[in-house]
Amino acid sequence: MNIKAILFSLSVIFLAACGGGSSSEQSVIKIDGSSTVYPITEAVAEEFRREDPTIKISVALSGTGGGFKKFGRAEIDINDASREIKAQEIEFAKSNGVEYVELIVAFDGMAVVVNPKNDWCNDITVAELKLLWAPEAQGQIMKWNQIRPEWPNEEVHLFGPGVESGTYDYFTEAIVGKSHSSRGDFTASEDDNVLVQGVASDKNALGFFGMAYYEENANKLKVIGIDDGNDENGAGPIKPTLETVKNKSYAPLSRPLFIYINSQAGNRPEVQSFVQFYLDNMNDLSEEVGFIPLSQEETNEVKNVWSAFVSSLSTPE
Amino acid sequence: MRSKEKIIEGILLLCAAVSILTTIGILWVLISESSVFFLNVPLSDFLFDTQWTPLFAEKHFGILPLVSGTILTSFIAIVVALPIGLAIAVYLNEYAPKGFRKFIKPILEVLAAIPTVVYGYFALMVITPFLQQIFPQMAGFNALSPGIVMGIMIIPMISSLSEDALYAVPKSLREASYGIGATRFQTSFKVLIPAASSGIIVSVILAISRAVGETMIVAIAAGQQPRLTFNPFVPVETITTYIVQVSLGDVVQGSLEYQTIFAAGIALFLMTFVLNNISFYIKRKFEEKYE
Numbered sequence A: 001m002n003i004k005a006i007l008f009s010l011s012v013i014f015l016a017a018c019g020g021g022s023s024s025e026q027s028v029i030k031i032d033g034s035s036t037v038y039p040i041t042e043a044v045a046e047e048f049r050r051e052d053p054t055i056k057i058s059v060a061l062s063g064t065g066g067g068f069k070k071f072g073r074a075e076i077d078i079n080d081a082s083r084e085i086k087a088q089e090i091e092f093a094k095s096n097g098v099e100y101v102e103l104i105v106a107f108d109g110m111a112v113v114v115n116p117k118n119d120w121c122n123d124i125t126v127a128e129l130k131l132l133w134a135p136e137a138q139g140q141i142m143k144w145n146q147i148r149p150e151w152p153n154e155e156v157h158l159f160g161p162g163v164e165s166g167t168y169d170y171f172t173e174a175i176v177g178k179s180h181s182s183r184g185d186f187t188a189s190e191d192d193n194v195l196v197q198g199v200a201s202d203k204n205a206l207g208f209f210g211m212a213y214y215e216e217n218a219n220k221l222k223v224i225g226i227d228d229g230n231d232e233n234g235a236g237p238i239k240p241t242l243e244t245v246k247n248k249s250y251a252p253l254s255r256p257l258f259i260y261i262n263s264q265a266g267n268r269p270e271v272q273s274f275v276q277f278y279l280d281n282m283n284d285l286s287e288e289v290g291f292i293p294l295s296q297e298e299t300n301e302v303k304n305v306w307s308a309f310v311s312s313l314s315t316p317e
Numbered sequence B: 001m002r003s004k005e006k007i008i009e010g011i012l013l014l015c016a017a018v019s020i021l022t023t024i025g026i027l028w029v030l031i032s033e034s035s036v037f038f039l040n041v042p043l044s045d046f047l048f049d050t051q052w053t054p055l056f057a058e059k060h061f062g063i064l065p066l067v068s069g070t071i072l073t074s075f076i077a078i079v080v081a082l083p084i085g086l087a088i089a090v091y092l093n094e095y096a097p098k099g100f101r102k103f104i105k106p107i108l109e110v111l112a113a114i115p116t117v118v119y120g121y122f123a124l125m126v127i128t129p130f131l132q133q134i135f136p137q138m139a140g141f142n143a144l145s146p147g148i149v150m151g152i153m154i155i156p157m158i159s160s161l162s163e164d165a166l167y168a169v170p171k172s173l174r175e176a177s178y179g180i181g182a183t184r185f186q187t188s189f190k191v192l193i194p195a196a197s198s199g200i201i202v203s204v205i206l207a208i209s210r211a212v213g214e215t216m217i218v219a220i221a222a223g224q225q226p227r228l229t230f231n232p233f234v235p236v237e238t239i240t241t242y243i244v245q246v247s248l249g250d251v252v253q254g255s256l257e258y259q260t261i262f263a264a265g266i267a268l269f270l271m272t273f274v275l276n277n278i279s280f281y282i283k284r285k286f287e288e289k290y291e
Helices: A002-027 A038-051 A064-072 A087-095 A126-133 A166-176 A192-200 A211-216 A242-246 A269-289 A296-314 B002-040 B043-048 B064-095 B098-113 B116-134 B144-167 B171-179 B184-195 B197-213 B216-221 B239-248 B256-286
Strands: A028-033 A056-059 A078-081 A100-114 A123-125 A157-161 A187-189 A205-210 A225-227 A254-262
Touching (some): A028 A038, A028 A064, A028 A269, A038 A211, A064 A254, A100 A166, A100 A211, A100 A242, A126 A157, A157 A192, A166 A205, A187 A192, A192 A211, A205 A211, A254 A269, B064 B239, B064 B256, B098 B144, B116 B216, B171 B184, B197 B256, B239 B256
Parallel strands (some): A028 A056, A028 A078, A157 A205
Antiparallel strands (some): A100 A205, A100 A254
């Protein structure tokens, strides 16, 4: 009797849980992609949930590349991207009949960081970074004094985003010269918090990730200046700040961030209102989470792209 | 009545078959998936190349860095767990009052019931910073800290199984030892431990295979950087961590990168399989010695 009662109540709970799930299925907005863009999308989603709690939004972070794979299979509605969609990803989406629109939502600087106890490295040149991160460095460039002779004879421990992330693609493109090409003997994680933890607890560490993660953990990390050898955009090493990313003097490690919206999803009213909300609030929120907002002009341009896209959807075929 | 008996028998057989079929199924998947891998990557590369970078542009498929990471963390774990576990077993068996033994044994086994993810963060957030005060050159991710914590985790395995083995030593041996004037300490370490050695070795080997297969602790605290080293202060990657890393990412199914996890899996399977068989062999060979 007792067992029956338990079973009964369990099944009631189970059914209730299922019922809850299916009735709200209609209004879930699924977002995945870049862990760099994640903080801003999550911040927007949080605000939006406050406005309209009936619409559920799930924001995941499996990297720009991982997100585009799901986006191309129409498994998600919006993909956060820290680089532009690649030709082969466009092909893949097309082959599945997925159409989309691309919107710039903010600018980001990539921070190269070391441990605060590291008292020798305050800046680095692009050539030195290339020496350190190029595929040929694997198993060869293992010590700090191999990068610059006056640095100590200690092992350098490298930390960087996983190969599926747009940050990795962008960094390798900007530093090594070829996207997706780097040494493989470093701690690679899609989870930026692992990288923060790694660099924050290791005196000999050097890592790179989006500026927002640096700002969030600025007390545990030391950001170093980058010298691109080009005096036209500011001479000497330059650290990433709101100012230097905005005026493009922090080169070559600054970049635009995007969201991609599936057209089918763009037809749904809740997605439309979410994206509109995103565009209305992204500038305030991106500053809050450590990104560089678009200028008024750029914002208007993006809004125009979006409204043109929405009206193109609503025209009956 | 008879048919009811048959049905029960059938159900029991089915239960037994499930575990065997699962093993066969896992083996089948491992072998079939990794065979594709070995068609593309020569076995000699897999066994002797000293770099493991299958996800990067410059691909190397040498399993050695992952194996060294696995061996290193497991070795540290055993160095921690064996003396402590054995001391606990001897204490419980020879020295502890009976009531205390009954009370302390289940408490010890709580160590084995703590979720490994908790152990992992314990290693990362507590043990590593503590060790860094002693060894300032130690990296935040390293083999030592998760190795020690893994050792703590497998202590109950060694102490409990070894205690059973010590307990099973015939009374006559113990009494003979006391009879010729040996102290408790001499009896424990010169008579009982050698007499129970087969059981103790089995417990150690089972604990090693537990450590080799342990995933969460090393994934959290040992880092994710495959490197061929036995330096306990630098980040390493174990076979299990690699498998987790790849399964969590978004590697395309059927690609060579995807198949590497099965190749790594089969290497891991072979390691634990051999260990388990050695323990089985030792148990069979030596256990009847005193009966």
